[in-house]
Amino acid sequence: MNQxxxxxxxxxxxRVESAIDVxxxxxxxxxxxxxxxxxxxxxxxxxxxxxxxxxxASELFPSDASPEAAAVAIECLxxxxxxxxxxxxxxxxxxxxxxxxxxxxxxxxxxxxxxxALLTFAFQLLxxxxxxxxxxxxxxxxxxxxxxxxxxxxxGQMEDVDxxxxxxxxxxxxxxxxxxxxALLTAALTxxxxxxxxxxxxxxxITEVGYHxxxxxQIVDDILDATSSAEVMGKPVGNDDAAEKSTxxxxxxxxxxxxxxxxxxxxxxxxxxxxxxxxxFLIELIEELGSRxx
Amino acid sequence: MNQxxxxxxxxxxxRVESAIDVxxxxxxxxxxxxxxxxxxxxxxxxxxxxxxxxxxASELFPSDASPEAAAVAIECLxxxxxxxxxxxxxxxxxxxxxxxxxxxxxxxxxxxxxxxALLTFAFQLLxxxxxxxxxxxxxxxxxxxxxxxxxxxxxGQMEDVDxxxxxxxxxxxxxxxxxxxxALLTAALTxxxxxxxxxxxxxxxITEVGYHxxxxxQIVDDILDATSSAEVMGKPVGNDDAAEKSTxxxxxxxxxxxxxxxxxxxxxxxxxxxxxxxxxFLIELIEELGSRxx
Numbered sequence: 395m396n397q398x399x400x401x402x403x404x405x406x407x408x409r410v411e412s413a414i415d416v417x418x419x420x421x422x423x424x425x426x427x428x429x430x431x432x433x434x435x436x437x438x439x440x441x442x443x444x445x446x447x448x449x450x451a452s453e454l455f456p457s458d459a460s461p462e463a464a465a466v467a468i469e470c471l472x473x474x475x476x477x478x479x480x481x482x483x484x485x486x487x488x489x490x491x492x493x494x495x496x497x498x499x500x501x502x503x504x505x506x507x508x509x510x511a512l513l514t515f516a517f518q519l520l521x522x523x524x525x526x527x528x529x530x531x532x533x534x535x536x537x538x539x540x541x542x543x544x545x546x547x548x549x550g551q552m553e554d555v556d557x558x559x560x561x562x563x564x565x566x567x568x569x570x571x572x573x574x575x576x577a578l579l580t581a582a583l584t585x586x587x588x589x590x591x592x593x594x595x596x597x598x599x600i601t602e603v604g605y606h607x608x609x610x611x612q613i614v615d616d617i618l619d620a621t622s623s624a625e626v627m628g629k630p631v632g633n634d635d636a637a638e639k640s641t642x643x644x645x646x647x648x649x650x651x652x653x654x655x656x657x658x659x660x661x662x663x664x665x666x667x668x669x670x671x672x673x674x675f676l677i678e679l680i681e682e683l684g685s686r687x688x
Numbered sequence: 689m690n691q692x693x694x695x696x697x698x699x700x701x702x703r704v705e706s707a708i709d710v711x712x713x714x715x716x717x718x719x720x721x722x723x724x725x726x727x728x729x730x731x732x733x734x735x736x737x738x739x740x741x742x743x744x745a746s747e748l749f750p751s752d753a754s755p756e757a758a759a760v761a762i763e764c765l766x767x768x769x770x771x772x773x774x775x776x777x778x779x780x781x782x783x784x785x786x787x788x789x790x791x792x793x794x795x796x797x798x799x800x801x802x803x804x805a806l807l808t809f810a811f812q813l814l815x816x817x818x819x820x821x822x823x824x825x826x827x828x829x830x831x832x833x834x835x836x837x838x839x840x841x842x843x844g845q846m847e848d849v850d851x852x853x854x855x856x857x858x859x860x861x862x863x864x865x866x867x868x869x870x871a872l873l874t875a876a877l878t879x880x881x882x883x884x885x886x887x888x889x890x891x892x893x894i895t896e897v898g899y900h901x902x903x904x905x906q907i908v909d910d911i912l913d914a915t916s917s918a919e920v921m922g923k924p925v926g927n928d929d930a931a932e933k934s935t936x937x938x939x940x941x942x943x944x945x946x947x948x949x950x951x952x953x954x955x956x957x958x959x960x961x962x963x964x965x966x967x968x969f970l971i972e973l974i975e976e977l978g979s980r981x982x
Contacts, residue, residue, distance in 0.1 A: 424863075425847050483796035503778045507849070509804075511838035514842065515837060517811050518834055522830070528823040536815035536816070540812055544717070549718065549719050552719040552721065556719065
């Protein structure tokens with residue numbers, strides 16, 4: 395990443411961190427354990443990609459409302475999915491972002507409830523912050539809830555859990571990625587653009603940006619997974635172990651995955667250019683998401 | 689319950705059952721297992737008190753939008769809390785309403801995700817149904833999310849889980865009941881009244897109805913629990929076993945609990961009368977909730 399983009403990204407991430415601190419109830423709020431768990435997971439860091447995308451999309455055209463609360467809401471949504479995914483009955487992960495996962499740090503009941511609370515809080519926050527702009531609030535609630543519902547994000551997670559350890563075909567892999575990862579990334583862009591009072595056509599255009607960006611993001615993740623496990627294992631990439639995981643690399647090989655990522659990056663940039671506006675930062679972000687493998 | 693109220697209630701419950709069938713995605717929706725679990729839990733029956741309260745409150749004054757979708761949304765919210773409460777890490781209940789609980793019928797991962805999906809669907813449905821009335825949609829999302837958030841419903845559940853098996857004082861018991869049970873019952877009334885374009889004062893009045901109705905509901909539940917367990921155990925009510933549970937009966941004795949329930953019922957009716965409008969059915973419902981013990 396070049397220094398100028400790195401610095402710009404750092405500033406956006408800082409805006410997100412500050413907004414999280416402002417909007418999430420304090421850890422002293424009753425019940426203390428629940429709010430400690432919510433804050434613990436929200437403050438675990440991460441790249442804050444979804445809230446940064448909201449901020450970037452909100453700046454494509456002029457707007458007259460602050461997108462920070464929406465940025466925090468989508469991070470609450472994302473964080474709840476991580477807390478519930480880590481539960482013993484789902485992925486059973488003790489670690490998240492290098493520290494104890496929520497149910498390990500607290501207990502399983504608290505992790506279930508903290509996840510529920512962050513999911514609910516996303517919608518509390520959207521209506522608290524934008525109630526004087528009811529059409530905007532309504533669009534934001536609709537975008538976020540549809541993207542994270544049973545036919546999108548949770549649906550992708552359900553198929554992922556149900557197919558764990560089984561060989562899956564390209565269609566299933568695409569279903570999982572489009573929904574488990576892609577839907578919320580796309581929602582980040584549409585939610586951001588809502589602040590600019592967009593036309594239906596502009597929403598369609600940014601949805602196309604989101605689709606290709608989401609696919610790039612997931613394919614690159616798969617390539618990084620395959621590459622890093624190869625380094626760790628001392629084996630070449632594309633080995634049998636990798637083939638047992640359901641990834642783009644397993645299905646299409648490392649070269650095929652690279653080619654797919656490149657194509658999706660190009661299409662995302664093409665759609666972002668068609669949309670126009672102040673799209674420099676958005677295009678830089680798309681390039682960065684695609685270039686993590688180079 | 690007199691026959692006329694019984695028949696009226698049955699008609700309202702039938703409206704709720706039909707609306708659930710219309711609005712909840714079909715069990716054939718992909719992922720099938722997830723949508724089967726959502727429908728399984730939504731179709732488990734129950735008294736449908738919260739959605740019936742929405743319908744009753746929406747009829748207090750003239751309105752020009754149909755409250756059925758909001759009624760289904762609050763039942764989705766309530767049902768998700770039951771699914772998550774039953775999980776092994778929380779109440780560990782294999783049975784719910786006389787049949788297998790969601791995680792027993794399916795599996796634990798599916799139950800976590802089906803609960804998440806119903807919680808999310810409540811907000812999808814509110815914005816799908818009322819997007820052409822954005823102020824109404826926004827108020828409904830705000831009422832529902834605030835009532836079920838970390839400082840109300842989930843907060844009450846957290847304190848309940850954390851105090852299980854411990855002796856608790858009257859203040860804690862009130863906190864748990866006001867939030868775990870009372871908040872959503874009150875939200876049912878405010879959400880219903882939103883369809884009538886209420887004044888702030890009317891919202892305050894119906895909130896008072898909800899508060900006292902919620903307290904009545906919970907105290908009566910505690911009395912019924914104590915009475916039925918006494919029958920099962922062949923011991924008099926108010927025994928030591930009951931005292932180890934944190935209930936109104938344990939804290940105030942059976943006579944004290946009766947007196948409290950009666951007082952809250954009277955106050956709820958008083959507030960409903962002050963509110964005015966077509967309040968006959970609402971008052972009948974309040975009386976019925978209070979009279980289950982007589």
